[in-house]
Amino acid sequence: MTKPRVAFFDFASCEGCQIEFTNHGDAVILELLNHLDIVEFREAMTETTNEPIDIAFIEGSFTRESDRVRLQAIRSRAKTVIAYGACAVTGGINALKNHQDDFAEEVYGEAAYMPHLRSGTARPISAAIKVDHEVRGCPVSKEELLLVISNLLHGTTYAVPTFPVCAQCKRRETVCRYEEGDHCMGQVARAGCGAPCPADGIPCEACRGFVDDANLGALEKVLVERAGFSQRRAVAKSRMFTANLRS
Amino acid sequence: MGRTIQFEVHHITRVEGHGNIVVDVNEGVVERCEWQVPEAPRFFEAMVRDRHYTEVARITSRICGICSIGHTLASVKATEAALGIEVTPQTLALRTLLKHAENFDSHVLHVCVLVAPDLLGAPSVFALVPTHAEIVARALRLKRLAHEWGSMIGGRTTHPTTVVPGGFTKLPTVTELTAMRDKMLAAIPDLEATLDTIVALAPALPDFSRPTEYMAVSSDHEYGLYDGYVQTILPDGDRARYEVADYRSCTNEYVSPSSTAKFAKNRLDSYAAGALARFNVNHGLLRPEAKAAAERLGIRAICTNPFMNSVAQVVEIVHSFFEGLRLLDGLIEDGVREEPLVKPVRFGTGASAVEVPRGILFHEYSYDTNGMCMKADCIIPTGQNHANIQLDLEALLPWLLEQDKSSDEIRLAFEMLVRAYDPCISCSTH
Numbered sequence: 001m002t003k004p005r006v007a008f009f010d011f012a013s014c015e016g017c018q019i020e021f022t023n024h025g026d027a028v029i030l031e032l033l034n035h036l037d038i039v040e041f042r043e044a045m046t047e048t049t050n051e052p053i054d055i056a057f058i059e060g061s062f063t064r065e066s067d068r069v070r071l072q073a074i075r076s077r078a079k080t081v082i083a084y085g086a087c088a089v090t091g092g093i094n095a096l097k098n099h100q101d102d103f104a105e106e107v108y109g110e111a112a113y114m115p116h117l118r119s120g121t122a123r124p125i126s127a128a129i130k131v132d133h134e135v136r137g138c139p140v141s142k143e144e145l146l147l148v149i150s151n152l153l154h155g156t157t158y159a160v161p162t163f164p165v166c167a168q169c170k171r172r173e174t175v176c177r178y179e180e181g182d183h184c185m186g187q188v189a190r191a192g193c194g195a196p197c198p199a200d201g202i203p204c205e206a207c208r209g210f211v212d213d214a215n216l217g218a219l220e221k222v223l224v225e226r227a228g229f230s231q232r233r234a235v236a237k238s239r240m241f242t243a244n245l246r247s
Numbered sequence: 248m249g250r251t252i253q254f255e256v257h258h259i260t261r262v263e264g265h266g267n268i269v270v271d272v273n274e275g276v277v278e279r280c281e282w283q284v285p286e287a288p289r290f291f292e293a294m295v296r297d298r299h300y301t302e303v304a305r306i307t308s309r310i311c312g313i314c315s316i317g318h319t320l321a322s323v324k325a326t327e328a329a330l331g332i333e334v335t336p337q338t339l340a341l342r343t344l345l346k347h348a349e350n351f352d353s354h355v356l357h358v359c360v361l362v363a364p365d366l367l368g369a370p371s372v373f374a375l376v377p378t379h380a381e382i383v384a385r386a387l388r389l390k391r392l393a394h395e396w397g398s399m400i401g402g403r404t405t406h407p408t409t410v411v412p413g414g415f416t417k418l419p420t421v422t423e424l425t426a427m428r429d430k431m432l433a434a435i436p437d438l439e440a441t442l443d444t445i446v447a448l449a450p451a452l453p454d455f456s457r458p459t460e461y462m463a464v465s466s467d468h469e470y471g472l473y474d475g476y477v478q479t480i481l482p483d484g485d486r487a488r489y490e491v492a493d494y495r496s497c498t499n500e501y502v503s504p505s506s507t508a509k510f511a512k513n514r515l516d517s518y519a520a521g522a523l524a525r526f527n528v529n530h531g532l533l534r535p536e537a538k539a540a541a542e543r544l545g546i547r548a549i550c551t552n553p554f555m556n557s558v559a560q561v562v563e564i565v566h567s568f569f570e571g572l573r574l575l576d577g578l579i580e581d582g583v584r585e586e587p588l589v590k591p592v593r594f595g596t597g598a599s600a601v602e603v604p605r606g607i608l609f610h611e612y613s614y615d616t617n618g619m620c621m622k623a624d625c626i627i628p629t630g631q632n633h634a635n636i637q638l639d640l641e642a643l644l645p646w647l648l649e650q651d652k653s654s655d656e657i658r659l660a661f662e663m664l665v666r667a668y669d670p671c672i673s674c675s676t677h
């Protein structure tokens with residue numbers, strides 16, 4: 001069997017999800033290379049290809065019209081497109097600016113009018129091209145990445161969990177952040193990460209997006225009533241990595 | 248009549264983020280020689296406004312995936328300065344150990360995975376797998392070790408979880424620290440073999456020189472990293488010192504029409520940050536093992552060859568490894584105590600400077616009396632290096648033309664020069 005041809009691409013992001021891939025170490029990466037043929041990966045290699053690609057991992061948000069052309073070119077070359085990481089899947093942290101109208105002036109001051117500094121709404125790559133699979137999270141779970149790749153190699157599809165992070169905290173017996181006097185968004189956050197954040201003593205901030213039909217009104221209510229947030233802070237909090245999923 | 252050479256490197260490879268190089272030499276006359284940064288800006292300083300002090304670092308961490316530990320540390324340090332928080336000696340020791348883990352991690356990735364292929368005549372690390380399997384495996388083993396070292400303290404290395412204003416939300420146990428020390432001791436042969444490899448390859452780097460100003464965090468008691476003041480040195484040895492709170496007076500950011508990242512300058516038209524700058528400013532405080540490595544690698548302060556930044560990173564790999572072991576020994580001997588987070592005593596403005604792999608990083612925040620962020624400023628090492636890269640390329644081009652280098656050779660040298668800075672371009676634009 002010929003090895004699938006795999007490529008990595010990046011848009012507006014920190015490129016940390018690509019780094020997570022390298023954190024697998026020698027045993028996993030060298031074994032993966034027995035099953036995959038990495039043909040393009042700008043951050044790690046100079047080689048490029050004009051041939052079709054079997055699996056394209058795309059990291060980062062779609063923030064400029066000029067990026068649409070690049071995204072479409074990748075789509076036209078790739079059999080399967082995987083949105084890789086929160087920025088690509090939902091717009092991620094980049095979408096916080098979508099709720100502001102003065103972000104350019106705040107950062108660039110009087111130079112903000114210069115054409116090369118223009119930036120539009122931070123959107124998921126699915127706003128520009130069709131996406132076949134998602135690897136969620138900020139950063140992605142590198143273990144889940146292996147599950148996605150493994151399923152593709154076996155001709156099956158990885159199913160992203162649809163239950164909330166709370167369930168994974170219960171399973172690993174993590175004390176609820178609210179019991180510790182903190183706040184949390186795990187009630188409505190989509191699981192699959194294994195709930196590392198509450199176990200490390202910080203709240204879940206829904207970097208993987210929300211479960212289907214999440215009751216976001218109730219999330220705000222809990223943040224106000226149990227964490228003591230003002231309504232304004234509760235709304236801001238509910239947008240942390242999910243600003244594009246909230247009005 | 249001189250030669251005509253034109254090329255454009257669109258989205259230079261084996262660097263973080265997106266940068267272009269444009270060269271146009273017409274009959275020996277340089278018409279264009281430009282370093283461009285088209286990276287998509289993300290507007291972090293705007294996005295953290297109206298965010299609570301406890302969550303600001305988790306947003307600014309996302310500025311950079313490779314140096315997210317550094318951004319988290321710079322962010323919590325600036326927030327602590329704004330809030331009058333003084334952390335405990337244990338927190339300081341753990342954060343310094345975490346900082347060494349990140350610099351070690353990032354330098355291994357840069358030198359062994361991104362730069363080594365140039366010195367071995369290969370287009371990428373993947374191409375080295377069949378020909379230099381042991382070099383690749385060793386690099387990936389050391390990378391994995393660094394990931395485990397950093398995760399033990401920070402929860403994870405990409406966007407750490409446990410580092411918050413006032414201390415840590417979770418501490419490593421002495422058992423974990425001891426296991427890590429054993430793993431590191433077992434990795435010494437890999438470290439030595441990597442040093443041998445780079446000692447053998449380093450002479451292939453171009454013997455180019457362009458004196459500039461070098462800026463780094465400095466401290467009187469250690470090779471500046473997590474804490475200290477700002478110091479710069481000119482090639483003639485003239486030093487200048489700046490307090491962290493006055494960082495604007497030595498960074499002088501400005502917007503360039505060729506870049507979405509801001510540029511910076513100080514006493515000259517540009518300055519350098521990063522491993523070579525740290526080495527030039529602070530070499531006297533390197534550990535003996537690192538000084539011996541510098542001797543073997545043939546690097547001496549003040550080194551004005553920008554290609555040697557990768558070599559200075561190797562010196563720092565050795566320094567961070569042995570300094571990390573020393574800090575681990577201290578923590579194992581003292582034991583690790585549960586400590587409550589130190590609470591804010593005021594709400595105001597505070598700044599920090601931390602050495603991240605690519606150089607000195609500044610964060611500054613202002614908070615209102617509810618602890619909500621009103622204003623933020625982040626000055627990124629690669630942003631500080633952009634003007635220096637531009638001036639290096641302008642000096643490198645005639646130097647290469649004089650040696651009658653071919654267009655392909657010039658193109659490769661240009662890419663290698665940019666790569667030597669280990670630029671974190673999306674970080675610089677943020």
